[in-house]
Amino acid sequence: MGVAKYIKDERGAIKEVIYQSGIKVKPAYGPEDLEKAGFTYEKDLGAPGEYPFTRSLHPQSYRSRAWTTRQYTGFGTPEETNERFKLMIANGQNGLNVAFDLPTQMGYDSDHPLSEGEVGRVGMAIDSLKDFETAFAGIPLDRIGSGLTINAVATIMMAMYQAVAEKFGYSKDQISTTPQNDILKEMIGRGAWIFPVEHGVRLVGDSIEYAVKELPKSNPVSLCGYHIRESGATPAQEIAYAFEIAKAYIDNVVQRGIKPEDFVGRFSFNFNVYGNLWEQIAKFRAARKLWAKMLKNEYGVKDKKKLFLRGLFGGGGSGLTKEQPENNIMRGAYYALGAALSGAQTTALCSFDEAYTIPTPRSALLSLRTLEMLMDEVGLRDTVDPLAGSYFIETLTLEMEEKILEEMKEVQQMGGMVNCISNGLIQRKVSKQAYEFEKGLQSGEYKKVGLNPSTTEDSSPDSTSGQTEKTDVELHEYNEDWAKKSKANLIKLKATRNNKDVKESLKALEKAAKGSDNVMPYLVKCCHAYATVGEMAGVFRDTFGEWNEPEFY
Amino acid sequence: MIRLIEENDPSAFEMLKLLYPYAGQAFIIGITGSPGVGKSTLIDALITQFRKLDMKVAVIAVDPTSPFSGGAILGDRLRMQRHATDEKVFIRSMASRGQKGGLSRATKDTAVVLSAMGYDIIIIETVGAGQAEFDISFLAHSIGIVSIPGTGDGIQAVKAGILEIGDIFIVNKSDRPDAETSVLELKMMLNMRRPNTLAQNSDLSLNWTPRVLKTIAQNGTGVKELADTFLSHFDFMKQNGSIVQKKIELERLYFNSLIKDLALEKTLLFIKKSNDFKDALNKIESGSMDPITCAEHVVNNLEVTRKPEPLNSSR
Amino acid sequence: METKKTIRVLIAKPGLDGHDKGAKIVALALRDAGMEVIYSGLHQTLEQIIQTATQETVDVIGLSIMSGAHLPISKKLIAMMKDKGLDDVYLTVGGVIPYQDIPKLKEMGVSEVFPGGTSFEKITKGINSLC
Numbered sequence: 001m002g003v004a005k006y007i008k009d010e011r012g013a014i015k016e017v018i019y020q021s022g023i024k025v026k027p028a029y030g031p032e033d034l035e036k037a038g039f040t041y042e043k044d045l046g047a048p049g050e051y052p053f054t055r056s057l058h059p060q061s062y063r064s065r066a067w068t069t070r071q072y073t074g075f076g077t078p079e080e081t082n083e084r085f086k087l088m089i090a091n092g093q094n095g096l097n098v099a100f101d102l103p104t105q106m107g108y109d110s111d112h113p114l115s116e117g118e119v120g121r122v123g124m125a126i127d128s129l130k131d132f133e134t135a136f137a138g139i140p141l142d143r144i145g146s147g148l149t150i151n152a153v154a155t156i157m158m159a160m161y162q163a164v165a166e167k168f169g170y171s172k173d174q175i176s177t178t179p180q181n182d183i184l185k186e187m188i189g190r191g192a193w194i195f196p197v198e199h200g201v202r203l204v205g206d207s208i209e210y211a212v213k214e215l216p217k218s219n220p221v222s223l224c225g226y227h228i229r230e231s232g233a234t235p236a237q238e239i240a241y242a243f244e245i246a247k248a249y250i251d252n253v254v255q256r257g258i259k260p261e262d263f264v265g266r267f268s269f270n271f272n273v274y275g276n277l278w279e280q281i282a283k284f285r286a287a288r289k290l291w292a293k294m295l296k297n298e299y300g301v302k303d304k305k306k307l308f309l310r311g312l313f314g315g316g317g318s319g320l321t322k323e324q325p326e327n328n329i330m331r332g333a334y335y336a337l338g339a340a341l342s343g344a345q346t347t348a349l350c351s352f353d354e355a356y357t358i359p360t361p362r363s364a365l366l367s368l369r370t371l372e373m374l375m376d377e378v379g380l381r382d383t384v385d386p387l388a389g390s391y392f393i394e395t396l397t398l399e400m401e402e403k404i405l406e407e408m409k410e411v412q413q414m415g416g417m418v419n420c421i422s423n424g425l426i427q428r429k430v431s432k433q434a435y436e437f438e439k440g441l442q443s444g445e446y447k448k449v450g451l452n453p454s455t456t457e458d459s460s461p462d463s464t465s466g467q468t469e470k471t472d473v474e475l476h477e478y479n480e481d482w483a484k485k486s487k488a489n490l491i492k493l494k495a496t497r498n499n500k501d502v503k504e505s506l507k508a509l510e511k512a513a514k515g516s517d518n519v520m521p522y523l524v525k526c527c528h529a530y531a532t533v534g535e536m537a538g539v540f541r542d543t544f545g546e547w548n549e550p551e552f553y
Numbered sequence: 554m555i556r557l558i559e560e561n562d563p564s565a566f567e568m569l570k571l572l573y574p575y576a577g578q579a580f581i582i583g584i585t586g587s588p589g590v591g592k593s594t595l596i597d598a599l600i601t602q603f604r605k606l607d608m609k610v611a612v613i614a615v616d617p618t619s620p621f622s623g624g625a626i627l628g629d630r631l632r633m634q635r636h637a638t639d640e641k642v643f644i645r646s647m648a649s650r651g652q653k654g655g656l657s658r659a660t661k662d663t664a665v666v667l668s669a670m671g672y673d674i675i676i677i678e679t680v681g682a683g684q685a686e687f688d689i690s691f692l693a694h695s696i697g698i699v700s701i702p703g704t705g706d707g708i709q710a711v712k713a714g715i716l717e718i719g720d721i722f723i724v725n726k727s728d729r730p731d732a733e734t735s736v737l738e739l740k741m742m743l744n745m746r747r748p749n750t751l752a753q754n755s756d757l758s759l760n761w762t763p764r765v766l767k768t769i770a771q772n773g774t775g776v777k778e779l780a781d782t783f784l785s786h787f788d789f790m791k792q793n794g795s796i797v798q799k800k801i802e803l804e805r806l807y808f809n810s811l812i813k814d815l816a817l818e819k820t821l822l823f824i825k826k827s828n829d830f831k832d833a834l835n836k837i838e839s840g841s842m843d844p845i846t847c848a849e850h851v852v853n854n855l856e857v858t859r860k861p862e863p864l865n866s867s868r
Numbered sequence: 869m870e871t872k873k874t875i876r877v878l879i880a881k882p883g884l885d886g887h888d889k890g891a892k893i894v895a896l897a898l899r900d901a902g903m904e905v906i907y908s909g910l911h912q913t914l915e916q917i918i919q920t921a922t923q924e925t926v927d928v929i930g931l932s933i934m935s936g937a938h939l940p941i942s943k944k945l946i947a948m949m950k951d952k953g954l955d956d957v958y959l960t961v962g963g964v965i966p967y968q969d970i971p972k973l974k975e976m977g978v979s980e981v982f983p984g985g986t987s988f989e990k991i992t993k994g995i996n997s998l999c
Binding site for chain 3: 618619621622623624625626627628630631634637638643644645646648650
Binding site: 102103105106108113114115116117118121122186189190191192193230231232322323356431432434435438439442472478549552553 | 884886892893895897899907909913935936937940941964966967968987988989
């Protein structure tokens with residue numbers, strides 16, 4: 001995925017290069033290209049750390065601080081997760097990243113029939129505040145922030161995080177939580193949605209409003225172009241759709257009378273990096289610039305810091321192959337190089353075996369070393385935005401901007417993101433592209449080393465070019481005990497909590513959901529009363545209904 | 554059995570003949586309109602409504618077959634999937650399999666089967682109407698035409714002749730700003746239609762006044778009214794007897810189309826085996842005679858060789 | 869007139885996992901190969917899948933499972949298919965499937981297994997040869 005289309009002649013010379021985003025690349029670039037594009041340093045680049053931030057958000061970038069790397073955790077029971085948390089903090093990590101199991105993500109308790117086979121498998125199983133108390137026991141929540149990979153029920157998890165902090169004696173303005181909370185991308189590319197589009201957006205709006213007023217250290221939304229790209233979007237679309245999604249959320253909150261200035265600074269992004277190296281670099285530079293311009297010109301944001309496109313550039317799962325998996329080690333290195341040349345502040349890398357298994361400690365370490373090497377050994381910290389001024393990169397960045405704006409315009413003309421997603425227009429486009437690309441891969445039109453025949457002939461007798469060894473997929477062992485434990489805990493909980501309080505708090509929640517009150521304070525009350533995730537999400541299900549997904553073809 | 558119908562399997566016909574006496578009780582509703590107007594979502598909401606009245610509902614959702622590959626993705630069901638485990642709801646996706654209007658005899662035959670199975674309401678969903686041979690107007694007792702504001706669908710409807718066949722006009726996504734305009738446009742054009750129908754039916758009481766309704770299928774707004782309107786149309790037709798007329802007309806249309814199909818099949822089979830045919834082909838291939846003369850010759854030489862038997866009503 | 873029967877396939881996503889890219893592109897590929905494809909949508913219970921397969925009288929149910937739960941799900945579904953009389957329907961499974969599980973699935977009664985990355989050609993041939 002993500003590779004350019006190369007049209008070659010009979011002798012193998014490249015005649016045409018077409019990037020996934022649709023940009024054609026010339027054999028050579030020179031000053032005339034920059035002139036033709038109307039490029040000026042002040043308008044298009046700005047100094048590092050100056051608007052429009054094309055080069056970098058900070059004047060010194062990696063010179064002052066190397067990039068941060070992230071590691072996900074959370075699986076099985078809250079007890080095991082708590083141990084893992086403590087271990088990571090002891091190892092110097094100053095932020096937690098929490099994964100939740102599918103039932104929790106989908107608003108079901110561990111004893112729901114649909115939860116079977118899923119409790120604790122891809123993340124932590126959370127049924128109630130009790131589980132959070134176990135998971136975060138002994139964690140200094142005033143110093144350690146938590147990223148929560150949760151979307152459809154992000155409001156519930158945020159409320160529960162506040163409740164657990166309060167239970168442990170912290171106040172809500174001390175804690176820092178970063179829920180992913182990007183429901184629109186779920187509907188395009190990740191599938192963990194529950195409610196219809198407008199209600200999903202309302203909940204995001206509620207959480208942002210609440211964060212502005214009550215959770216000053218929290219970052220309520222992480223806009224994920226990542227998954228949209230994974231499901232078939234081009235790099236230009238990845239940025240365009242993420243920005244249009246951001247607008248949908250911003251507009252919802254602005255309607256409540258809150259100024260964009262007060263909250264956009266706390267949005268963060270999650271972008272993908274795989275495929276063609278130059279296309280990625282141009283993409284990120286263009287994205288930084290466009291985000292700043294959009295906020296300034298369309299939303300009147302003045303404070304420089306709030307114009308930053310903060311985010312994680314990394315991952316790259318779709319670029320990896322199951323065949324000849326060691327190739328993924330090199331791929332990871334190149335992708336990381338792309339991220340570094342783009343000035344990513346935070347990054348993460350899929351490990352080489354991630355195409356077929358949960359990363360082993362060894363492969364996770366290799367990824368870490370890959371990232372370290374760029375910072376500490378190979379020289380990516382030496383200077384800010386080293387490719388600036390390159391005839392090619394600057395022309396490409398400008399062309400990428402145009403492409404992104406084109407894609408955004410298309411969405412606007414079709415009535416905006418909410419409309420497009422409700423009608424399936426984006427999903428259709430993205431599926432079709434994924435299909436076309438896969439066909440191209442299978443026919444050899446797109447090249448993937450180790451997958452299609454390679455360009456360089458290897459005549460040594462023991463070469464394996466042309467052969468594909470496939471490594472077998474390894475899966476997490478599913479642990480039945482986790483489900484048993486969770487179910488037992490649920491029974492105990494329901495017997496010992498004050499069910500009258502639960503009922504009342506749920507009723508109040510329902511009223512808020514039906515009306516236009518912000519649901520967050522009601523959720524916090526429900527959490528304190530030990531209402532379960534299933535019960536709270538159930539109120540939303542009853543009030544909002546479930547989304548009927550549209551056709552994708 | 555529906556598979557057999559789709560595959561034109563002769564044994565299907567035998568079964569259909571047996572079922573026919575039991576069919577005919579169901580109220581057949583046609584829902585048509587351009588892609589993207591929200592037909593499936595609307596039908597999903599209608600199913601909920603009819604179920605509230607404890608009616609058994611069947612849906613035939615027709616999607617176009619790809620002219621290139623002969624395949625199809627039948628995805629209307631997606632929007633109705635929450636009814637998948639309701640015992641009293643039956644959803645069948647069918648591909649148009651090359652039929653221009655999107656419907657085929659298979660659709661009719663399937664409706665027969667479903668009716669015989671005791672479904673109270675059969676909803677047929679299709680794209681486009683009033684254009685081709687096998688049309689929604691051949692199948693349904695009541696036809697709903699769905700459009701959305703701002704697309705000029707109203708003008709399109711006049712052009713396509715859809716205005717003539719619609720009983721209920723539904724403006725969906727009516728939360729859009731130009732919904733009222735669309736409604737007014739439609740009402741205006743329907744007013745212009747009435748003189749036609751008057752000329753056909755001297756008895757005014759047989760004329761159903763076409764309704765224009767607004768809905769927001771996504772959240773169910775206006776759907777109860779829509780369901781009620783369909784049911785009142787059905788009642789209307791039952792009360793003034795026009796339902797009987799309608800059924801006879803539908804039977805006649807079906808009969809004609811069957812004759813066409815069966816006759817064509819039989820004749821072609823016969824012709825292709827005949828010496829005349831082979832002879833004519835040779836002449837065309839050798840260039841000694843033009844296709845027009847050959848074809849006329851072959852057909853003119855056809856003769857009925859079997860003594861006709863009277864049509865018995867008992868079986 | 870002799871025409872080959874058109875194959876009807878149900879592509880289904882059982883359970884809570886939301887990764888549907890594979891299911892969708894296979895659906896498109898099967899359409900382009902001349903089959904009629906019904907896509908079930910996400911988050912399907914096994915009951916919903918059985919009902920859909922019955923009403924749509926499909927020739928093949930194609931499960932798309934990316935969550936690793938293919939063994940328990942297939943086992944359950946096969947039992948339900950027998951129970952509901954869907955004996956003439958084939959079951960195929962695709963997604964994240966370790967090679968070592970393929971014989972186990974086949975033993976249960978799964979007709980074909982298409983792990984992620986199987987070419988469209990292979991999948992089409994496989995389904996065609998079943999019907």
